[in-house]
Amino acid sequence: MKNRDIWISIVIIAVAILLLFSRLQEKGQIKIDAGGAVTTLRLSGGWLGNATISSGASPIKVSARLHRPQWMKLSIKQGGDKWQLESRGPWGDLSTIRVKNNDTTVLKLGPPFQIKTKALFTGSKVEIDFNIIGKAGEHYRNVITQNNKRAPAPKVKIIGEAGNVLASGKFEYG
Numbered sequence: 001m002k003n004r005d006i007w008i009s010i011v012i013i014a015v016a017i018l019l020l021f022s023r024l025q026e027k028g029q030i031k032i033d034a035g036g037a038v039t040t041l042r043l044s045g046g047w048l049g050n051a052t053i054s055s056g057a058s059p060i061k062v063s064a065r066l067h068r069p070q071w072m073k074l075s076i077k078q079g080g081d082k083w084q085l086e087s088r089g090p091w092g093d094l095s096t097i098r099v100k101n102n103d104t105t106v107l108k109l110g111p112p113f114q115i116k117t118k119a120l121f122t123g124s125k126v127e128i129d130f131n132i133i134g135k136a137g138e139h140y141r142n143v144i145t146q147n148n149k150r151a152p153a154p155k156v157k158i159i160g161e162a163g164n165v166l167a168s169g170k171f172e173y174g
Helices: 002-024
Strands: 027-033 038-044 050-054 060-063 066-078 081-087 104-108 114-122 125-133 155-159 165-170
Touching: 027 050, 050 060
Parallel strands: 027 104
Antiparallel strands: 027 060, 038 050, 038 066, 066 081, 114 125, 155 165
C-alpha cells in the first residue's frame, strides 16, 4: 500500500510539472499602436522574467500570461524636432496586460495626450502642476525632452471669465 501511494504521488507531481512546462511554452503577441510615435515598453512578468517590446509594423512575440508595465519611453518627430516622454506609471488601462495563447493583444497608447492641471493652495500662494495622460490613461513624467535636451518649461496663463489675463508665468522643474 505504501509503495502504491509513493507511485501515485510521483505521477501527480510529474503531471503537474508537465502542465506547468506546457503552460510556460505558450506564446502570444503584443502590438503597440502609439499613433505614429516610436515606443519602447518594459514589461514585468513576475518571477517568470521581463520583456522589452517596441512599436513597429509587426507584433512582438511574448509569453502568454499576465504582464505588467514597468517603464515606457515614447518618441515623436514633429516639425524637425524629436520629442521624448517617459512613464513609470500610473498605467491606467495598461496596468495589467493579458496575452492569450496564439492571440495578438493590441495596446493603444500615447497621443492624443490630455493635459490635466491641479492646484495646491498654501496660504496666499497657489501652486499649479500638470499631468500628461495618454490614450490608455497612462501618466507620463512632465519632464519632456526636445532633441535630447530638456525642453523649456511650459508657459501658463490664467484667464478670467471675461477673457482677460489674470496671471501668467511658466512652470518650473523640480
